[in-house]
Amino acid sequence: MTTSSFADLHVTDVGRVDAQLPPAVHLDHVPTAPFAFHVHRVTCGPLVVEETHGTDGIHLRLPDRPSYQIGVPVRGPLHADHRGEELGLGPGDAAVFSPWPETTVVTGDRFDMLLFDVGSAALEDMLEALLGRTVPRPLRLLTSMTVGTAAGRTWADTVRLVAGTTADTAAVLADPMSAEPLQETLLVRLLLAADHPHRDALDERVPTWGPRAVRRCVEYIEAHPERPLTPAGLAADAGLSIRALEGCWLRHREVRPGHDVGRVRLGRAHRDLQFYRPGETTVTAVARSWGFRPQQFVAAYGARFGRSPEQTLRGPAWA
Incomplete structure (x- = not known):
């Protein structure tokens, strides 16, 4: 770590x-x-x-x-x-x-x-x-x-x-x-x-495979969203290069791996806001506990749940 x-x-x-x-x-x-x-x-x-x-x-x-x-x-x-x-x-x-x-x-x-x-x-x-x-x-x-x-x-x-x-x-x-x-x-x-002998290779197309590797990675993300979950770590677990795993993700899910990491963590943050009472935590504390910058978190939360995280923390009467 x-x-x-x-x-x-x-x-x-x-x-x-x-x-x-x-x-x-x-x-x-x-x-x-x-x-x-x-x-x-x-x-x-x-x-x-x-x-x-x-x-x-x-x-x-x-x-x-x-x-x-x-x-x-x-x-x-x-x-x-x-x-x-x-x-x-x-x-x-x-x-x-x-x-x-x-x-x-x-x-x-x-x-x-x-x-x-x-x-x-x-x-x-x-x-x-x-x-x-x-x-x-x-x-x-x-x-x-x-x-x-x-x-x-x-x-x-x-x-x-x-x-x-x-x-x-x-x-x-x-x-x-x-x-x-x-x-x-x-x-x-x-x-x-930077310029180096392998720079052009990073822009080359890579082959993609079936959805099994991506599905396993998504299951892992959903089970362990509190872990760092880097593209390199996910790719190593899948036995693929980072670029190949990303290509598979785009092919089968039409998003990049980071999108699913953020989606799952946002859901966990939503659950925390529902669980705690005002005074027991803050929106900023919950955002940071799931790896979000507070301003980024407020915007993403509002787009997904249709209300502010502060409203969720205050309870149904404020929703």
Whole structure:
């Protein structure tokens, strides 16, 4: 089960900058007042997402480890030295760093950047789960990636969501039921956005089979809606690739697997709202207990049941 952790560092004291900055961070020049340096880090299984922003430019040394690291400039340019290659990027592009070589990232003043870090084995395992076959390792990713395309924007928006500091985001990441599917979504969207030797294969048509595998998966979802229920997990149980299982689902049910997961969980949330009395729980608590964001839950509940979840919680007199 995935467990998430959160960490923040906020430095504003110009006189104590050297003592408070992380060892891997060095200022580009003598700090000026007012000074600010902030890092928000989210660790979710094999993923680490950091948002770093500050008033003064920095040199950041990325660690040598078996992970793919992607730097996304949000505000201001980003320069990097990776495998002897100089990269200069602005908003709309991202730098992709392969495992092991030491990399230095340099920002300008008044910068804001995202850093996405994923263990190489996790990303390569996900690619194999999508394709249903083994792939040569390590996976070779191009050293730069556009986040201005539809696929790139979708991935970058998901990274920003994870890096957010809202209570809703923290609740989603704190619960494995919602954190593990989100983690998987980030990996899939990265593989669809980045350039690599297997990118075209992800767009190829896949064969589909009869409804038996889908029916077994639906029965499992209905029996265990409280579990993470990721596409990779369902596909592995069915003995299919993720793409093949999704194709079968679309063929026989005309929806994607996530639709049935949401349908069953919404039904369980409806049952909870009927069971509890006002004061014993809240709509927000019930929504989060079933992996929904509260605003998303209210809209989906109203569309399905024709009334608000608050009306159900208050009882028949309010329905």
